[in-house]
Amino acid sequence: MLQNLKKSILVSLWFVFLTFPLMVVRVNTMDQVVIWRWMNLVWVAVGSFVLSYLWRYMLARQQVRKKVADEGGEIRSKTQLLLEDMSFRYKAMGFILLAALVFPLVFDTYQSTIMISALIYVVLGLGLNITVGLAGLLDLGYVAFFGVGAYSYALLNHHFDLGFWISLPIGGILGCLFGVILGFPILRLRGDYLAIVTLGFGMIFKVVMENWGGLSFGPSGIANIDKPSFFGMDLNLADSTIYIYYIMIAMVIFTILVTMRLRNSRIGRAWIAMREDEVACVAMGIDIAKTKLSAYALGAFWAGMVGVLFASKTTFINPASFTFMESAIILSIVVLGGMGSILGVILGAFLLILLPEYMRAFSEYRMLAFGAAMVLMMIFRPQGIISNLRQTYEYKGSKEKKHNV
C-alpha cells in the first residue's frame, strides 16, 4: 500500500519532469516572452499519480484473483453471478427490450440514427463472433461481406427495382456464398496466414468495387437507393428512421436467437472444438472442411443481410464505406466484448460505436483513447468484458440410476 503510493509519486514526478518543457513552458515568439503555465504542471502531476496508482491497484487485484483461482476458490465476480441468476436475467431482458422499443419515440431522429448504426455493428459483431469467437478463424476482411450485401441491394434496386424485403434474404445468401468462396482457398491455412489471406480478400473487394466501373459505378458509388417500404407507403425522413430502427431491433433479436441456438447445437460444439484443437477435433470424426466452410458462410450471412439494411438506410454507398478500418472495428468489438460471448459482443458494439459518437468533443483523442483502452483491456481482461460461459447440462436419469445399481 505505502510502497504503491511511493512508487506512484515517483512516477508522477518523472512525468512532471518529462512533460515540463512541453506542457509548462511556452515561448511566445511574437512578444519574445516566456509564458509559464504552472497549472498544467499540477494537472500532469495529479493525473499521472492517479493513473499510476490505479494501474498498480488493478495489477495487485489481478494477482490476488489468480491466487484464489489457483487454490480452487470462487473466481466469478458478483456481476457474473448476477448474470447467472435466471430471474434477474429475465427482468433485465424485459427492461432492455422495453427501453429499446420506446427509444425512438422518446428521442429525436439524430439519436435514433446513431442507435441504428450501433445496432448494425451489433449484428456485424455477432456475425463475426461466429467465425472468430466460436470457430476461432481470424477474419480481417469481414467488411467485404458487409459490402457484398450493401452492393447487392444497391445494384438490384438500381437495375431491377427490387425492393428491400426481397433483397434482404438475397443479400444474406450472397454474403453466405462469398463466405464459402473465401472459405475454400483457406481451408488449409491457420493463424497468421489465415489473417493475411482474409485481409487480402477485404482489400480485393474494395479495389474491385473502386475500379470495376461497369459493375459498381466506381468510387462515385450508387445513389438514390430506396429506403425500406412500409406496405407501399412513402415515409418522411423521421418516420422512416423510426421504421428502420424497428427493423434493426427485430434483426438484432433474430441474430441473437439464431446464434444462441447455434452455439449450443451440434454444429456449434464442433466449431468450438475446432477452435480449441484442430487435430483432436478431426480425430473425433468431425469434418474440418465442412465445419470451417459453415462457420465462414454463417458468419458472412449476417454481414450480407445487415449490408442490405445499411445501403437502404444511407441511400448511398461507395467503396469508401468498406475499408479495412471497419473490419478492424468489428474485430475489436468481438475481442473487446469477449470472444464467443453474445452479451459481451453486444456490449462491446455499444461501447465502441456510441462512445466515440457521444464524445465528439474529444474526437481528436479518439484513436489515442481507443489504443489505450485496447492495451489496458488486453492486460487486465484478456478474455473480454464478458468471458465465455458454457451451457451446463443436467442429466436427471443419473441419480435414479445410481440408486438402482
Place this chain on the structure above:
Amino acid sequence: MSEKKHKLLEVKGLTMDFGGLRAVDSVTLEVYEGDIAALIGPNGAGKTTFFNCITGIYNPTKGDVLLHPQGLKTRRLNALKPNKVTEMGLARTFQNIRLFPDMTVLENVMIGRHCRTQSGIFRAIVKTKGVREEERQIVESSYHLLEKVGLADFANEFSKNLPYGAQRRLEIARAMATDPFLLLLDEPAAGMNPQETTELEELICKISTEEKMAILLIEHDMKLVMNISNSIYVMEYGKKIAEGTPHEIKDNPKVIEAYLGEETDA
C-alpha cells in the same frame, strides 16, 4: 479355450517414409476381437508414427490397413482422412493430452458423438423435435460414459481444470463416445503416479470386458503392459522386432537387447 478369435484390425507391411528417413518399416500387426494389444519399444522407435498412419494423420507410403468389423464389410483405412477413419470405427487418444480446454467435461464427450449424429444447421436453428431428441440422447450417452470413467461429478467443469489423471480418463471417454470397434491409446499412463496407473489399468480392463472394444495401446510402463495385454508387439528403429504374449516377450533376447543394449565382453 474358446473358438478361434475374430481378426479385427489387420496392418500389412506398413511403411512410412519422411523424405529419406524410413520411420516405419513394413510393420505387420494384427489385433483380434476382445484383445488388449500393446505396442512397445524404445523412444523414437516409430510407435506414434505407426498410430498416426493407421488413424489417417499420415498417409502411409506403402502397406494396407484393414478393419474387419464382425458381420460387416471389410474397410480399407489407408488414404482416408482422420475423421473418416474415426467414422469407420477406430478412435484414438493422444500422447500429449489434447482435450478441448474451454469446453466442459461433458461437452468434450459430446463432441465424440458428433460423427454418430446428424442434425444440421437449419434444423438446429428451428430446433425441431428430432433435434431436441437427438440432443437429449447425446447428453444421456455422454453422461453414461462419464460415469464409466468416474468423472460424472465433474460434468460441468471446464476440462482444463481437471487434474492430470482425470484428463487422461476424459480423453478415453471422448474416444469411446465415437462408438469405435478398436480403441487406440497412445501412452495413456504417461505422467501418472502409481495410484492413477492402477486405476487406469482397471479402467482399461473394464472397457475391454464391458464394452467389447478391442484395445491397442502404446505404453512405456512395462508393469502395466505385462499386466493387462494379451499380445505385445515390439518395435525398434521403425521395424517390428518381436511379437508374442507378455511371457514370450519378457524372455526375448532381441527385446532385452533393444532396451538394455548388447552385452559385450569388456
